[in-house]
Each structure stands twice: as C-alpha cells, then as structure tokens.
Amino acid sequence: MRQAVTSNDIIEMVRDAGLRPTRQRLSLARLLFSGGDRHVTAEQLHSESLGQGFSVSLATVYNTLHQFTTAGLLRELVVDAGRSYFDTNISAHHHLYFEDSGILRDVAGDNVAIGELPALPEGAKISRIDIIIRVKDCAPAA
Amino acid sequence: MRQAVTSNDIIEMVRDAGLRPTRQRLSLARLLFSGGDRHVTAEQLHSESLGQGFSVSLATVYNTLHQFTTAGLLRELVVDAGRSYFDTNISAHHHLYFEDSGILRDVAGDNVAIGELPALPEGAKISRIDIIIRVKDCAPAA
DNA sequence: ATAGCTGCAAATGCTTTGCAAGGCC
DNA sequence: GGCCTTGCAAAGCATTTGCAGCTAT
Numbered sequence: 001m002r003q004a005v006t007s008n009d010i011i012e013m014v015r016d017a018g019l020r021p022t023r024q025r026l027s028l029a030r031l032l033f034s035g036g037d038r039h040v041t042a043e044q045l046h047s048e049s050l051g052q053g054f055s056v057s058l059a060t061v062y063n064t065l066h067q068f069t070t071a072g073l074l075r076e077l078v079v080d081a082g083r084s085y086f087d088t089n090i091s092a093h094h095h096l097y098f099e100d101s102g103i104l105r106d107v108a109g110d111n112v113a114i115g116e117l118p119a120l121p122e123g124a125k126i127s128r129i130d131i132i133i134r135v136k137d138c139a140p141a142a
Numbered sequence: 143m144r145q146a147v148t149s150n151d152i153i154e155m156v157r158d159a160g161l162r163p164t165r166q167r168l169s170l171a172r173l174l175f176s177g178g179d180r181h182v183t184a185e186q187l188h189s190e191s192l193g194q195g196f197s198v199s200l201a202t203v204y205n206t207l208h209q210f211t212t213a214g215l216l217r218e219l220v221v222d223a224g225r226s227y228f229d230t231n232i233s234a235h236h237h238l239y240f241e242d243s244g245i246l247r248d249v250a251g252d253n254v255a256i257g258e259l260p261a262l263p264e265g266a267k268i269s270r271i272d273i274i275i276r277v278k279d280c281a282p283a284a
Numbered sequence: 285a286t287a288g289c290t291g292c293a294a295a296t297g298c299t300t301t302g303c304a305a306g307g308c309c
Numbered sequence: 310g311g312c313c314t315t316g317c318a319a320a321g322c323a324t325t326t327g328c329a330g331c332t333a334t
Contacts, residue, residue: 020308022314042299057316062299081218081226082298082323096262099269120238120277127241127278135262136269162333164289184324199291204324224298224323 010034017071024056028064032074037089039077039104045086079104079132094131107133152176159213166198170206174216179231181219181246187228221246221274236273249275 010029014021031048032038040048046061056064065086068074075087079097085104087095092109120126152171156163173190174180182190188203198206207228210216217229221239227246229237234251262268 020313022307024315055316059300059317060315063314076223078220078223081220082224084223084298098266117275124240124277126275128276130272130274130276132272133259133268134270134272135266162288164333166290197291200323201292201325202290205290226323 013073017068017073019067019071023054024060025064025067027052027054028056028061029068029073032068032086032088037087037106039085039087041083041085077104077130077132094133096133096135098135100136107131155215159210159215161209161213165196166202167206167209169194169196170198170203171210171215174210174228174230179229179248181227181229183225183227219246219272219274236275238275238277240277242278249273 007026007030010026010033011021013033014025014029019025027049028045031045031052032040042058042061042065045065046056046058049056049061065074065076069076069086072090073088075090077085077087077095079085079095080102083102087104087106089106094107094109096105096107097103098105117126149168149172152168152175153163155175156167156171161167169191170187173187173194174182184200184203184207187207188198188200191198191203207216207218211218211228214232215230217232219227219229219237221227221237222244225244229246229248231248236249236251238247238249239245240247259268
C-alpha cells in the first residue's frame with residue numbers, strides 16, 4: 001500500500017503527477033492518501049474538506065479527482081448509474097458492492113481468478129478488467 | 143437464446159412479467175426481443191421506436207425498461223458514469239466494452255472463470271457478479 | 285368501472301463548463 | 310509576469326416524478 005504521510009510526500013506526489021502543488025490539491029491529496037485505501041465520491045470528499053475547516057469548491061473537487069485519476073493516482077469506478085467512486089487503491093483488485101448501503105470493499109486481486117480470456121479483436125488492448133461482486137440484504141459491520 | 147418472434151409470444155412475455163400488454167410495452171418488447179441479443183440505452187430505444195413510426199415518450203421508455211428489468215426480462219449494466227445499458231441477454235455472461243466506440247459485446251460466461259470467491263460477511267448474498275473487460279484503441283468490426 | 289398506464293413537462297441529481305479573480309513558478 | 314488554478318454560478322445530461330387523461334380488463 002502506498003504510504004504518503006508527510007507533507008513532502010504529498011507535495012512530491014502531486015508534483016510527480018505533473019500538477020502544481022496548490023493548497024487545494026494538497027489538502028485533497030492529504031485526505032485521500034493519508035489513511036489507508038479509500039473509496040470516495042466527489043460529494044463525500046467535498047464535505048470532508050469542509051468538515052476539516054478548509055473549503056474547496058465542489059467543481060475543484062471534481063477537477064482534482066479527474067486529474068489524479070488521469071495521472072494514475074486514483075482509479076474511477078462506476079457501480080450505479082450516476083454515482084462515481086474514486087478508489088485510492090490502484091493495484092490490481094476487485095470490488096464487493098453492498099447494494100443496500102452503497103458501501104464498497106476491496107477484494108484482493110488473487111481472490112478472484114480470471115480463467116480463459118475471450119479472443120480480442122485484432123489491435124485491441126485490455127485497459128482494465130473490472131469485477132464487481134454485488135451483494136444484497138446485509139450491511140457490512142461498518 | 144430466448145426466441146420470441148410472434149406477437150403472441152411477446153404478449154405472453156409481457157403478461158407473464160405481471161404487466162399489462164399495452165401498445166407501448168408490446169412495441170418496445172418487440173424491438174428488444176425480436177432480434178438477437180441487444181445492448182441498448184433508453185435513448186437508443188426511444189429513437190428506434192420513433193424511427194419505426196410509433197411514438198413512445200422517453201419517460202415511458204425508461205419506465206418500461208425498468209419494469210422489464212425488475213421482472214427479469216432485462217439486465218441493467220453500467221459501464222460509464224451516466225450511461226445505463228440494458229441487456230436482453232439475461233443468462234450468465236460478461237462484457238467486453240470498447241471504450242472508444244462505446245460498443246458493448248457479450249462474452250460467454252464460461253470464457254471467464256471466477257476462481258476463489260472472497261469470504262462474504264454473514265448473511266450477505268451475492269446478487270450478481272459483473273465483469274467488464276475494458277478495451278482500448280480498436281473499434282470492433284461493426 | 286376501475287386500477288393501471290402513458291405522456292408531457294417540470295424537477296432532480298450528478299457532473300461539467302465559462303469566465304473573472306487568484307496563486308505558483 | 311505569465312500561465313495554470315480556483316471558485317462561483319450557470320449550463321448540461323441522463324433520469325425520475327407528478328399529474329391529468331387514456332386504456333386494458
């Protein structure tokens with residue numbers, strides 16, 4: 001797991017992504033990458049930032065999330081129409097989605113094996129394989 | 143593959159789903175289930191119906207698609223934020239998604255094997271496993 | 285007759301964009 | 310100083326909803 005706790009790490013991470021280390025981006029990066037792996041929506045991250053006392057506009061949150069995604073710091077995932085999550089864990093892994101609570105949990109990549117892949121059309125390259133295991137009726141412990 | 147070509151088949155299919163066989167639902171069902179397997183968006187189905195000379199409001203298309211989905215005649219799948227496809231193939235299978243063209247293709251369920259499943263929280267039941275293989279850079283033949 | 289369905293248009297919710305002001309290098 | 314960023318508010322898009330009128334049974 002990526003460890004980026006110090007301010008310098010955060011600054012460097014943003015700079016390495018080819019982005020200016022502005023106050024907003026650093027604050028958001030700190031929220032995203034200081035703890036363990038996270039799955040957040042733009043809305044969630046926005047209210048978190050407000051809760052922590054620094055204000056970032058929602059538009060900037062969206063912009064930043066997409067910039068981080070393009071830079072490879074985040075992975076976007078779509079579970080429901082009209083709701084995008086951003087996953088701070090960019091290693092190969094899959095997801096367990098609790099339909100009732102909307103909670104998302106990682107599944108280690110090697111817990112789900114993909115067998116034989118279908119033949120791809122000539123020239124096509126796999127950019128990613130998303131596996132979402134949808135679960136019902138029982139909310140996770142928390 | 144489901145074969146439902148005659149009007150009677152269509153009527154029965156809708157009736158079996160617990161829905162009244164109205165003109166609109168029958169027309170849409172005919173578009174959806176007369177050919178082979180299809181992946182359509184609400185918007186697509188709506189313009190198809192207009193093209194065929196019968197008019198159905200977009201709201202009704204959405205309602206109908208969701209009613210069919212709830213009844214188990216369709217399967218909804220989300221590949222991109224803000225775009226829902228409805229798949230007339232409800233058997234176990236997965237998808238190849240061409241990111242450039244937005245085209246979706248079925249992958250036979252047995253071409254992708256799921257190995258060991260992660261332990262689920264107590265009481266949880268898998269409602270579905272979605273596997274989307276995202277492909278880049280090459281549009282399919284058609 | 286009546287319960288269910290449809291159509292329209294307005295409302296919703298998430299996301300993106302345009303543009304003026306501000307901040308990093 | 311110059312260019313990238315930000316913030317706000319407005320626009321955008323897909324989808325849903327409210328309600329009056331219509332239709333299958």
